[in-house]
Amino acid sequence: MQWLSPAHRAALATEYRRHLLDDVIPFWLRHGMDSQQGGYFTALDRDGAVVDTDKSIWFQGRGAWMFATLANTVEPRREWLDAARSGIDFLQRFGRDSSGKYHFTVTRDGRPLRMRRYAFSESFAAIAFAAYARASGDESFADHAHEAFAAYLRYAFDPAQSLPQFPAKINPQTRPMLGIGPLMIGIATAQELRANLGDRIIAGRSCTQWIDHWIDSIATRFLNREHEALLEVVAPDGSVIDHFDGRMLNPGHALECAWFVLQEARQRDRADYRQLGLTILDWMWRRGWDCEYGGIFYFRDLRGLPVQEYWQDMKFWWPHCEAIIATLLAFEMTGESRYAEWHRAVHEWSFRHFADAEFGEWYGYLHRDGRISTPLKGSMWKGPFHLPRMLWYCWRLLEPRG
Template sequence: MNDATQRQLADAYRDALLEDTLPFWLQHGVDHKFGGVITSLDAAGNVIDTDKGVWQQCRFAWLLGELHNNLKADETWLRVAQRCMDFVDRNCFDPLDGRLWFQVTRTGEPLRKRRYAFSESFAAIAYGELAQATGDDLAAQKAERLFRRFLNHHLFSPEAKSKFTETRPMRSLGFPMIGIATAQQLRDSINYPGADDCIDRLIDLIRRFHIREDLEVVLENVGVDGQVLDHFDGRLLNPGHAIECSWFLMQEGQHRGDRDLQQLGCRMLDWMWQRGWDDDHGGLFSFVDLSGKPVSEYWHDMKFWWPHCEAVIATLMAYQLTGDARYARWYRQVHDWAHDHFADPERGEWFGYLHHDGTVSSQLKGNLWKGPFHLPRMQLICSQLLGDRR
């Protein structure tokens, strides 16, 4: 990881982002007729389903706005981002309760709403980037309003919603971790008031309820007081989620100059790498059991694209924060494995789903869950961490 190697890697990430990943989506996914982006694409970029996920409309708009604001001003990127959010404005809010849908038809007719408010969190960061790019106060107001709705829906309100009944109430890691990432983005894009206080509260929830130093683990689901629940849900570990959360905390620690927070993020990475990495075939398992028991989800040993993107960021960030050669080794391990197995050098982008042995399971390049987000975000962040100055 000398200077020459870092420059080479920075160039490789930037080139992959701008010459491979982004062109794939701009060419094949943008819906020039109805607006927004279609993400259900096969290996060659052919559309195989026209339904639109609201997450992906907002995530693509965020990505393009982030690139416009922080990489280079590009009116094409900004125009596509605005068209994605225009589609959301016209079609994706339920007029009865103001919540966002999860899935709509190509023309915007509603199909499905989830109990979660993650659509709101992703819309918030998209509106934040558009506000920064255009100076639109209304977009900034939308970003703040939707973020508050996400927080109240899941975390900071007596009426906070959970998928679990009072028979066995639980807390889930996804809500505070996405809250942290959203607050970080809005702090950067619109100088969101109270971002630091909000992040403090969310980190406290993760520390108190999901981090178990005695077990050296980050728990995905816990009882309301943080207790381990000896059931499938309670023992379920999601290495990719926890590793993604680890770099959110490392990043926050670096922003604040908080060494303890940086070290906490590194410990989370340590624990979940050891539990999640497949020593036989390489790659990260989707799920593992806290006690080493069988996992109920049948895809538990598959390798998905997004945990590997998060692990590339986390290991590189940990190495840069600590200088520990172990993190450099892990970084090259996951970087090389992911690029060797997920990437499609002939047609662009990455496959999303591999069998446990690393062979391609599906020819999908996108669907309601996979779109232009985790991979290009990783490419952007890694190029920045490595000092891309072009």
């Protein structure tokens, strides 16, 4: 059966749906719910046993968004709505400090542990509140979504130029730099708010206007045509910072950015965004795919020099999820055979190496050759988000023509 032929599309849609609804989501409902304190555990062993009870505020938002999104787009199952509400309630009780900034980690019962310089907890809270507002029909959660998004804008961006302003890891007077992360996460956040609440004005711009602003910043500052790469960090003028941090590429991050841009192109019929998204995908697939062992490298160097981070050649679950979405969406929009072949390659490698047929869900961390590095199914970084989002998105993308 030819990959992504009409007959294969139907079979693949069924596979994604089954893996989502019969495997991954039940795994998290069985093992990730904290029935005593509320919210979600994410530090889970291979069989789902809880190995640490501290909670990631990121994943209270991400998990609540996922469960609410299933209720909104599949069916309003009570268990999904209840699971979403558990994360929402935990966020409301324990997510923020007195200044309104969201924590990164807290104890099981919500006492603060760590506040990071990033503001991504705010963005994930925003999408959770937006999806739950739609699922519950309670408009008050739309207000919470707007407040969280406004907090994200306040903490993540310079109000004068709307450029990333996270506190720098190094002295910004010595080496000023901008990171792509706030821009691409901003795009995805604004897309979710618009999808669930409409194109409302927040902090002086509509969601669509924010998206356009950030896509333009990515295209003009971070897309490096000389090296044919999407950079993670750049100097304020968009030039290459020729040091370890400035040369380091994150193919998975770039492929995630590519499908955010392609999604916007598809929704609004924007040829310029379509070309941008495909360019990012083409360039970063070539840099990220491991031609010897298969799978997506975690880090690469812009100039092909050694990478400082020791996990640079490992295979993490989330870049593969983003690559599966990006390649499938590119094929949907173009019909070009290379995207079907790339999708086949990353789909087959991922399901062969990450999926656990015995206990369900996916391993998160593999060595370069696909051997398991740790049996953890969850951590502060891995929870009910990247994998179920990929399965949900690809299933729905394939199903209409199935």
